Amino acid sequence: MKSRQEQRSEETKEQILKAAGTLFAKKGFDSVSIREIAKDAGCSHTTIYLYFKDKEALLHQLSMPSLERLYKQLLQISLMDTLTPEARLKGISREYIQFCLENRNMFDVFFNAKSTRVDELEPELEINKLRLEIFALMKQVLQDCLSMPDDELLLNFSRTFYYQLNGILSTYSYLHESIPVLMKRLEPTFDLSVEILILGFKEKISQKGNE
Amino acid sequence: MKSRQEQRSEETKEQILKAAGTLFAKKGFDSVSIREIAKDAGCSHTTIYLYFKDKEALLHQLSMPSLERLYKQLLQISLMDTLTPEARLKGISREYIQFCLENRNMFDVFFNAKSTRVDELEPELEINKLRLEIFALMKQVLQDCLSMPDDELLLNFSRTFYYQLNGILSTYSYLHESIPVLMKRLEPTFDLSVEILILGFKEKISQKGNE
Amino acid sequence: MKSRQEQRSEETKEQILKAAGTLFAKKGFDSVSIREIAKDAGCSHTTIYLYFKDKEALLHQLSMPSLERLYKQLLQISLMDTLTPEARLKGISREYIQFCLENRNMFDVFFNAKSTRVDELEPELEINKLRLEIFALMKQVLQDCLSMPDDELLLNFSRTFYYQLNGILSTYSYLHESIPVLMKRLEPTFDLSVEILILGFKEKISQKGNE
Amino acid sequence: MKSRQEQRSEETKEQILKAAGTLFAKKGFDSVSIREIAKDAGCSHTTIYLYFKDKEALLHQLSMPSLERLYKQLLQISLMDTLTPEARLKGISREYIQFCLENRNMFDVFFNAKSTRVDELEPELEINKLRLEIFALMKQVLQDCLSMPDDELLLNFSRTFYYQLNGILSTYSYLHESIPVLMKRLEPTFDLSVEILILGFKEKISQKGNE
DNA sequence: GATGAATGAGGGTTCATTCAT
DNA sequence: AATGAATGAACCCTCATTCAT
Incomplete structure (x- = not known):
């Protein structure tokens, strides 16, 4: 006690x-x-x-728990087998976007390693590891969604998908609207983006198949 | 004289x-x-x-000409009628990405109005105007590409497209690679992203048509 | 108990x-x-x-016992009647040097009253008293060594002798060698210094006698 | 102008x-x-x-000119051929002592390299060089004084001599007397020290000769 | 038009010390 | 008796900015 x-x-x-x-x-x-x-x-x-220890330590102690929480939430969604893979992908996207917007430009810190020094690998690595795990998770769900092998193409698709999410974030992370309002207003657009991408991915695959 | x-x-x-x-x-x-x-x-x-006047004024005076230059280059590409609309879209995307990467974190300033002061609306507005014009230009080329009317859907497609580009940028703008090397390495991925989007857009349109 | x-x-x-x-x-x-x-x-x-009471009080409480220990050791050597006076002088010198080197920059504090506060005379005085007693002890042994009266000349000889020891200390107290290594390496030089001084003293006395 | x-x-x-x-x-x-x-x-x-540039640079810019001035003065004295070698040695000693006392515990800085960092060799080296040159100069005059070869013994004599000077300094550098008063009062003692040493050196040499 | 001199505000960090427990 | 929490003063140093020339 x-x-x-x-x-x-x-x-x-x-x-x-x-x-x-x-x-x-x-x-x-x-x-x-x-x-x-x-x-x-x-x-x-x-x-x-x-x-x-110092300002940077404060930053890292601050980022890790948040990131871990995010990761767990994403993982949870990815495991919901009551949902179609596409719904899972959309859920993950929404969650990811909402989280990053809520943490506004902390996002910079999390994902762009803005304040890391090259000579101090330890703390950076932990963040990087989480970042990679999140990316891997998205790739996995994307694979489920497209029923395709884990090949170079899937990797590139994942990147494209990841870019899209980050693009949304960087576009909106400076606006002064409140998060719930913002989400409400733009969620359809975000969802559309995901849809478009999935459609594009599938089309690309079928093109490849026809070659 | x-x-x-x-x-x-x-x-x-x-x-x-x-x-x-x-x-x-x-x-x-x-x-x-x-x-x-x-x-x-x-x-x-x-x-x-x-x-x-001060450091910030320097920044603003600096942004405008660069942005104008970018706009002109994009405009030029959009008018190249020897190219297919899709090629023009790819060209514009490459140019835009390259420009923003070359100006790395300037990108933040240009497009996210990071350092704007409330009391000085003028320069900010000018930047915003240009930003919107660039967006409009992309939308135009996208419309040419998809042969669709200028409606709500096109607007959302344009946003998605814009997100994608910014996502690429925010993902790579902190890397320590030189721009040419980076471009060489990732251009295929970037091109793929554009392709995917176009395929997705087209598919979405045809879905809509079938409803 | x-x-x-x-x-x-x-x-x-x-x-x-x-x-x-x-x-x-x-x-x-x-x-x-x-x-x-x-x-x-x-x-x-x-x-x-x-x-x-504070950091400085710690320093002062710390100095006294050490100095007392040193004084006792020097006293002990000065009383060893199995040794010639010259051997005793050399022994005292070695002990003194070794002690001061072992306590490195403490030496400053002990002998130069570096950190004394004007408002607290007590501890300072005690240290001074001990310092004087050590000096007196050296003078005594020097007198035995030179078989001379306790006059002005002896006082000056003692000073010269004391300078020599302190000179050795201040010259070497910043080196980063370990004490035993340092002592081993330089003991002959230190001994030589003492010898030279004694020779000089004796010669000076005999010069005086011949005047 | x-x-x-x-x-x-x-x-x-x-x-x-x-x-x-x-x-x-x-x-x-x-x-x-x-x-x-x-x-x-x-x-x-x-x-x-x-x-x-920083505090340390200030220190070094401060020390070098002084030290150089000292060196030149000592050099000048060492070249006065109207004086006997012994007089030159005394002159050098007085000058050296006076200089160091005038600069009080700067002496620490000059000669003990108190504040030097190992990773920055440049400035330290300059000071060290001067220090060594001053030592060499004293050794030279001492050699003239004793008419002896430049051998191991001369080196040790020089050290002893150097210790003596530093001993005087470290003994008096914390006193609160004004320099001229101090010098006046103690010059005879300092001179005596030098005399004693020379006598001692000579005696040691003659002892060696008789072995 | 151009510049070196000078400054106050503020940056991160460390320290001896005090207070409540 | 002993301690963890907390603090204000002070540390070196950098900055954008102004002033006199």
């Missing part, structure tokens, strides 16, 4: 993470200062260093 | 813009210092303030 | 002193942090403040 | 150097902050960075 002190400590840490998350998302990693985070978290800026 | 002094003055300005453009593209807006630009431009850092 | 608690308490204090001593000696007063000491002492950094 | 601006600039730089010199000498390199220097120099702390 936790003592009151421990509880307070965890609260502080939580508040720091929360403040940092919000600020990073709003302004981008580089543009947020430690003092700014501290202010929003309601503690001294030095307190942050009690819980995180 | 310009006096010699005026000429020199314009040269300096041009060099500042050139240096800033290169640096912003290479390192991103925030990571470039005024002194760095001045050094590359071969002038004092204070000189920059003679021509530009 | 001490209660178990008292015993534990003293142990902790002892460990703090030991850790601080080692660290100060190795890295210098300023470069050692309280937390570092606590870590090496196996306690929390706040515990240190239970036993010592 | 210098413009007024250039003149002012040089003045500022000079004042920074002067302030830094005094403070380093008084408190030691590590214990002096950039802001402290700026305050004493009457400028903003950022101004310091206009003239010096």
Whole structure:
């Protein structure tokens, strides 16, 4: 059982993470200062260093749980066998987009490794690993959807699919609309995009077959 | 006719813009210092303030000509009637991608209005106008390609297409490969993406027709 | 008789002193942090403040016993009547040098009163007293060595002798060699220095006698 | 001819150097902050960075000219053939001591390379070179003084001599007396030290001869 | 028109120290 | 007796910007 002190400590840490998350998302990693985070978290800026080695560590501790949560959600959807593969693909797409929009330009950090230094492979690797796993998951569902072998073509299809999602994100991640409103308004368009792609993929396959 | 002094003055300005453009593209807006630009431009850092109100003004003055150049190039391709509409669409896509990659994180600035200030609407609007024109141009070529009316569906197709391009960009704009190498390696994939989309669009249209 | 608690308490204090001593000696007063000491002492950094008013107090409490130990060792050597006076002088020199080198930059603190505060005269005075006693002891042995009266000349000889030792120390106290290695390598040189001085002293005396 | 601006600039730089010199000498390199220097120099702390890359650069720019000046003075004395070698040696000693005392614990910096990092050899090397040259110069004069070959023994004598000087310095460099007063009071003692050493050296040589 | 000099605000980080438990 | 949490002061350093020339 936790003592009151421990509880307070965890609260502080939580508040720091929360403040940092919000600020990073709003302004981008580089543009947020430690003092700014501290202010929003309601503690001294030095307190942050009690819980995180440095600014970058804060970022990584912040990203990993979110990403892991995302991955689990996507995995769950991919396993729903009550849905058709195409429905699963759409579900995954929606979830992915919604998550990334909710975390706005944190998305940059997650997927573009914006703030990683080449000489520090460890933390980067973990994120990269997750990124790859998410990509692999999408590829898997896409394969189910198209009933095709796991070949070079599937890889390229997956890339195209991945581009599409990221394109949606980068197009909308700076808008100042609230997420639910945005999702409501654009979900049909997003769904259409997925549909188009699937149609295109299938057509491409049948073309290949006819060659 | 310009006096010699005026000429020199314009040269300096041009060099500042050139240096800033290169640096912003290479390192991103925030990571470039005024002194760095001045050094590359071969002038004092204070000189920059003679021509530009502040760092941000420099950025905006910088974006417009580039974007205009891009627009003209895209327009040119769209008018090449020796090419099939699909070839034109591919050409435009390649050009657009290459341009944005070459200007790397500038892309953020151009298309995501990252650094716009609320109090200065003018430049922002101009950029937005161009952005919309580029979008319209793509839509036009897409329409030619699909021989369809200019309706809601075309609009959504265009969005999907636009997403795809931006997705490619956001996926690759942080890689440390040189542009030519990158383009060589990924052009087939990019082309495939465009193909898939067109196939998907056509299929969607024929589905609609059969309803 | 001490209660178990008292015993534990003293142990902790002892460990703090030991850790601080080692660290100060190795890295210098300023470069050692309280937390570092606590870590090496196996306690929390706040515990240190239970036993010592502040960092400086720790330093002073630390210096005295060491210096006293040194003094006792030197005294012991000075009383070894199995040795010739010259051998005693050499022994004292070696011991003194070794001690100071082992305590490296602590030497600064001990002998140069680097970190003394004006408002707290007590500890400083004690250190000064010990310093003077060590000096007096060397003077005594030097007198035995030279069979001369305790006059102005002896005082100056003692100073010269003291300078020599300190010169050796200040020359070598920053080297990164281990003490035993260093001593082994340079002991002959140190011994030579002492010899030279004694020869010089004797010669000076005989010159004086002939005047 | 210098413009007024250039003149002012040089003045500022000079004042920074002067302030830094005094403070380093008084408190030691590590214990002096950039802001402290700026305050004493009457400028903003950022101004310091206009003239010096960083704190360490300031230190090195500060040390080199002084050291070079010292070296030239010592060299000059060593070449005065109106003086006996012994007089030259005494002169050199006095000059060296006076210089080092005037620069108080800067002496630490000069001769103990306190603040040098191993990875930056350049500046350290220059100082080391000068240090060695000064040592070589003393050795030369000592050789003239003793009319002996340049052998191992001479090297050890030089070391002993060098220790003696440094011993004097380290003994007195923390006192709060003014230099002229100090020199006046202790010069006879310093001279005596040199005398003693020379006598000792000569005696040692004659001993060797008789073996 | 152009520039070197100078600055204040702010960046991340470390530290000795205090407080509540 | 002992500790983890927390803090303010201070560290070096960089920046965009202004001022006098």
